[in-house]
Structures are given as structure tokens and as C-alpha cells.
Amino acid sequence: MHYLAGTDSVHTTAAICDYLDERATGDDTVTAIAVVPPDDPMARRDGDEALNVAPVRLATVGNVATERRSGPPADTLAEAARELDVDEIVIGAHGGDPDATRALGSTARRxxxxxNRPVVVVPIPEF
Structure with missing residues (x-):
């Protein structure tokens, strides 16, 4: 399986890794993509920190790749899913901001x- 993990924060990546922990194996690939605005240094830093979590938390997965992209998050993730021909997209229910509401966010809805492939939406735990 090839999973696409769309993230914007350490909290979102951690929740995605919790989900993948029991599913992804040594034969699988996980590509974690942080979608961040190109002109926001804080968002870039948060995205980079989010990407640092994936290889550590998913050490038993066969291949874990990370990259940072810019653009509208839903469109960017859809493009990456097509480009990488992933089997499943895994995203957080809402932004990884601990102050975000529990409702499904606009990116997750889009x-x-x-x-055009399975999408799993993981809840972001309250911290």
C-alpha cells in the first residue's frame, strides 16, 4: 500500500501515525506532505516539524518520504495523490491547532x- 499523509502540524502527523501504526507494514510506503503557504515562515517551520515526526513514528514502515508543498491544501493533496498514485489518503479532521474546533475542517471536507480514492479522516486529540 502507498499512503499519502496530509499534514500541517505535529499534532496532525501524530494522529495520522497512530492510525498507520496498526496498518502500515514493512512492505508499505508513506508519503507525508505538509502543505504550507510559501510566504509564512512560522507555517513553514510548523510544516517541517510535522514532517520530522513521520519517519520517527513510522520507523517500521518500509519507506517513509516527506516533502513540503505550497498551494491550496485540498488541491495540493489531490494533485499529490494522483502524481504518486497512492492507494489511500490520510488526513486530520481539522487543522492541527489545539484550539481548533472538533468539527470537520474545510480542507477535510474538500x-x-x-x-477518487479512499480517504481516512483521523480525529485530532485534544492536548
Whole structure:
């Protein structure tokens, strides 16, 4: 399996890794992509920190790749899913901001509406 993990924070990546812990194996690939605005240094830093979590937490997975991209998050993740021909997209229910509401965020809704492959939306735990 090839999983696409769309993230924007350490909290989102951790929740995605919790989900993948029991599913992804040594034969699988996980590509974690942080979608961040190109002109926001804090968002870039948060995205980079989010990407640092994946290889550590998913050490037993066969291949873990990370990259940072810019653009509208839902469109960018859809493009990456097509480009990488992933089997499943895994995203957080909402932004990884601990102050975010528990409701499904706009990016998650768009990814679910537009996806042509399975999408798993993981809850972001309260911290």
C-alpha cells in the first residue's frame, strides 16, 4: 500500500501515525506532505516539524518520504495523490491547532468531496 499523509502540524502527523501504526507494514510506503503557504515562515517551520515526526513514528514502515508543498491544501493533496498514485489518503479532521474546533475542517471536507480514492479522516486529540 502507498499512503499519502496530509499534514500541517505535529499534532496532525501524530494522529495520522497512530492510525498507520496498526496498518502500515514493512512492505508499505508513506508519503507525508505538509502543505504550507510559501510566504509564512512560522507555517513553514510548523510544516517541517510535522514532517520530522513521520519517519520517527513510522520507523517500521518500509519507506517513509516527506516533502513540503505550497498551494491550496485540498488541491495540493489531490494533485499529490494522483502524481504518486497512492492507494489511500490520510488526513486530520481539522487543522492541527489545539484550539481548533472538533468539527470537520474545510480542507477535510474538500478532500472527501473530490477524492477518487479512499480517504481516512483521523480525529485530532485534544492536548
Amino acid at each position: 478532500v472527501l468531496e473530490d477524492a
